[in-house]
Every structure is written in C-alpha cells, then in structure tokens.
Amino acid sequence: MNVQEKARKIRLDILDMLYKSQSGHPGGSLSCVEILLALYDNVLRYDPKNPNWEKRDRFILSKGHACPTLYAVLADNGFFDAEELSNLRQLNSILQGHPDMNKCPGVDASTGSLGQGMSMAIGFALAGKMAEEPFNVYVLIGDGEAQEGVVWEAAMSASHYKLNNLVVLMDYNGLQIDGTNEQVMNIEDICAKFKAFGWDTLEVDGHNVEEITEALLKPKGEKPLFIKCNTVKGKGVSFMENQVGWHGKPINSEQYYEAVSEVKK
C-alpha cells in the first residue's frame, strides 16, 4: 500500500469511527493523518507486541481530541485488533473519547486537557536523556492549543534543559471551536515565538508525508525542535475542509456516505 492509499484508509477508519459513535472530532482528526503516518511509518522506534518497551520513542498526542487518527494508526501498526475501532467512545472501551494510556496499548500519555501533553513530554524527554539508551520524544499539539499558558512554561523548560531529543509538531490548520485562530486569539508568528523560547524551528506541508519525514529525520541540533505543519482542517472531505463547524459535530448518514465516497475516489 502506498502512502496515499494508506492515508485514504486511515481517513475511512476515522469516518467509520466517528459516524458509529455519533460524537467526536472530525476536523482536527482529518488534518493530522499524514503527520501521524510519517511518525509511525518512518520515524518512531516501537514494538507493538511490547507497547511499554522501555527503549521506545514516545509519542504524545497532546491534541487528544484527534485520537481517532491515533487509534486508526495504532491499529494499523498492530497495537490492537482493528475491530476495536468500532468501540470508540463506548462504555468500557479501550478507545476513550480522549486517549487513556492505562486503557489503550500504544498510548504513551493520557491527554485531552490541552497543554498538558507538552509538560508530560518534558518529563519524558528528561528521562530520555538520562536513559542508558536515550530515546526521542515527539508531541503533536494543535495551533489553538498554543493559547494555553502552560505550553510556554513547557517550551521554556525544554530549551533550559537542552532537550534536543524533543520534537513538537503543530497541526496548524488555523481553526478552533469558536472560529479562526485569528478571530478567537491570535497566535501570530508561532515559529518566531518558539525561536524566541530557544527552539529550532521548521515549517512543512503537513499533508506531505515525505516532507514531514525529512524534517523529522534531519540531524538534531542542540535545541528542541518545533515543526509547524501547515494543514487543512477536515482534509479529504470537501464539505468539512476549512469549516469551523466541523470541529466536533456528529456526522449524519447522508454526510457519512458522501464523505466516504469522496475519500475512496
């Protein structure tokens, strides 16, 4: 399966999960498909048969509401049976509405409260530095998430402790629940902000797996790395693309069939 086919498959999984559960977050899940594919197919060191392997690289989906994408990718890589995907957001499911590390194999950190994934990653990265066999830590945050003050507490501590084993990717789709970032709370020049906090920064097309992979595999400098991934919220489903309303809306049957047929094309 080539990378486009794979991305299509993940998008179909996401639509199936969200349609079945009649809740969840389509827009931000569809926008980060290629980012997660780049990480899980090309970058992260892990063992699906031993999800708690000490030497693994860690990945934190700090924008936890996009977990359908993570679950689809984890299932695709053998962390659990793909049949589980139909239990998203159901009682006693391993696939909680936001990722739960104690319920779902392969989830390295429970997230959902925006901003906290960054801080937990600081702890992981400090531990990664002290480990006999050092590991890397990758975090995906949302663009609106940068409005949380604790993100900047974490950013400050990452450069202070020279955590060059830490990479933060931002799913920069420009939209949040109440409108565009610019309307709600402008995050302005995000790369300049991270640079000012002592980070290296890169900017990539967040729907180009090759480009994301290349950025992730670049030799690391002495600083933590921030990668701005330019994306489209709702990517792949034209009536969802760049629509504020599709942050967290249930998909009706008509919309579901329309979306699926479009993704399959």
Place this chain on the structure above:
Amino acid sequence: MTEKKSTRIAYGEALKKLGETNKKVIVCDADLSHATMTSIFADEFPERFFNFGIAECNMVAASAGLAHCGYTVFASTFAIFGAGKAFEQVRNAICYTNANVKLGLSHAGPSCGEDGGSHQAIEDIALMRTLPNMTVLVPSDANQMEKAVFAAAEISGPVYIRTGRLPTEIITDEQTPFNIGKANVLLEGKDAKIIACGIMVAKALKAADMLKEKGFNVGVVDMHTVKPIDVEAIKKAASTGVVVTAEEHTVIGGLGSAVAEVLLEMKADVYFKRIGIQDRFGQSGKPEMLFEEYSLREDDIALAVEQVIFEKNRIKEKQ
C-alpha cells in the same frame, strides 16, 4: 515536648536519606527549594534534581512524565500553588494516569504566618482528597514526616504529603509506627476522643492534659492519613460518644468532613464538633496570634471537647 522542628525540614532531610539508597528518586521544585527544603536533596544529588522555575503547572505534569519512565518523583512547592494553581495537572497528569508522583507541599495552613492569606493553603486537604488514586498524608511531627516520606516511596501511585513551615513539638519517637491508612491512638480515653492531624495533634495532646485536670478522660487519635481514612479508628472513637476533630485547614472538606462522613454512614450515636478554620481566609501575623484569631489553640480544642461532653450529658439526662 520541648524539642521543636518543622516538618518541612524533616521532609528535605528524609528526601536526602531516601535518595542515598533509592537511585530512582527524583525531586522537582518550582523556585522554592529553600522554603520547601528540597534544597537538602538538591545539594546532595544535583543530577537528580530539576528546578522548573516559577511554573508549577509545568512541574506537576512533567513530574508525571518522569514517573511514567520509571522514576519515583517527589515534586514540591507551596501547597497553595501545587494543590491549588496546578490542581488540574494534579488531577489529569498525575491522578488520572496513576503516576508515581509524591506531592510534598509546604507552607500549608495559617501556621506559615506572615505571608498572609494568599499563601496559606486552607483547602488543600479537601482538594487532594477528592481525587481518585490519591493518598493524603498529614504527618504530625518531624519524626512522622521522615517515616511518611519513606512510606510514600514504598507505594506506587500519587501521594499528597502536607508539610509545614513552623517548627513544632516532637511528639512521637523512633518506635511510633507510621502505616498508611492506620491511625495512631496516642491516648486512650472514655469520655471523648479528639481526632487530629498535622500540627494539631500536639495541641490535641495538650488539650487532653488540660481536660484531665478537670476530671475528663479524653483520648487522642493521630489521623495522619486522611485518605484512605481509618474507619476502624473512627468507630472506636465514636464508642466514647463524643468526637472532636482538629485540623489546620478549613472545616469544609478536610479531616472533619472525612470523619463526619464515616460517622454518619455508620449511624454512630455520637456528639461531634469540628475544630478548624470556619470558612474564612487566613491573614498575616505571627503563627501564635493566628492560632488565637482562628481558634486553633489547645485551649480552643479543650473548650470544644468540654462543651460537647456537656451537651451530650445534658441531652442524655433529658431522655
């Protein structure tokens, strides 16, 4: 009861002692290491100490990250910031994930003195007690604090340890046990039992002495673990017919509430009163003056116990 030492100093010393044998112990602080006394550990093991600066929320969640990589993490700041400002991080990063993080938070209660109401945590026990997976410890003196630190390291999962700034009496010795969830009965008594925690235990013992001179036989229970609370110890205390709780904390949601919940659910035939801060904020002042202002002295405890015994006898006589 002349020797005095603050529980925060005992906390710092205990961390150092623990760090000598347990290489997996990491200590974090938020620019208050010379007040929380984690500096004692930091001086000895700088490679296992992380200062997060004035950023408590980040420290708390990062501590969870470290813990999930196999470390036993002690994170410290003032109780008002650790339990208050960073509450949501304590909830979601530590308790929800059941991270092996111990929050040793200091300057709790009005005994921290002159800094005033903004800095005197009076609601921390209540906040920490509501969280699933959290164990809540309020050691009564410096000796108990050392044992509490070691006991906390022994269990896997979140623990809140309340420490104080004020040097207070040493009331226990090397032999006094410290078992999480098992209260220490320091004095038996048949007329009433005072259930206290933290620095109020020493005051409860003095109150019992004062009441003894008046002919009352009053017991004292050191409820150093507020969660999980020792139900059996409360049951025994209730058999005296009079229970008074004493804490350096608001009476809403803390030790008094925890004991009341148990008493009511066991349908105890008991007369009950809570000594603590009566729904007010603290303020600046010398600790002794604040104890007087907020009715937290041994005299206040003794008076309350006497009043409850009197009330019980009066009503029982009527029946």
